[in-house]
Amino acid sequence: MVGERSPVAMANEGYAAWCSALEEQEQADRLSEAFWRMDGGGDAPRIPVQTRSGLESERRTLGAKREATTTVESLRGCRRLVGEDVPSRDGGQRVGSGAVCLDPRADDARSLGEVLD
The missing domain is CATH 1.20.5 (Single alpha-helices involved in coiled-coils or other helix-helix interfaces)
Structure with a gap:
């Protein structure tokens, strides 16, 4: 065990590194806002960041x-x-104006409609 670090020491070092990185990020944010105001930016709305x-x-x-x-x-x-830019089987006509339907029952319904007319 000589030379090995304990898990507690590793956790403490990791936490200290995380805290210092967080402080550096906060300082960078404060400096960025200060430079923004000095440049005449004022209180501009922040760009929303997707989380x-x-x-x-x-x-x-x-x-x-x-x-x-x-x-x-x-x-x-x-x-x-069918979108306007999508070619369809019926020559680009809109659905409902003579569109091709693959359901065989639809043909029976159309022929019945023609007989009744």
């Missing part, structure tokens, strides 16, 4: 939205929204 928890929260929100959208889309059947 990890904020990013994870945003990702959870988007995932829930995507899951809800997927559930709704699965209930729609053949109907899908």
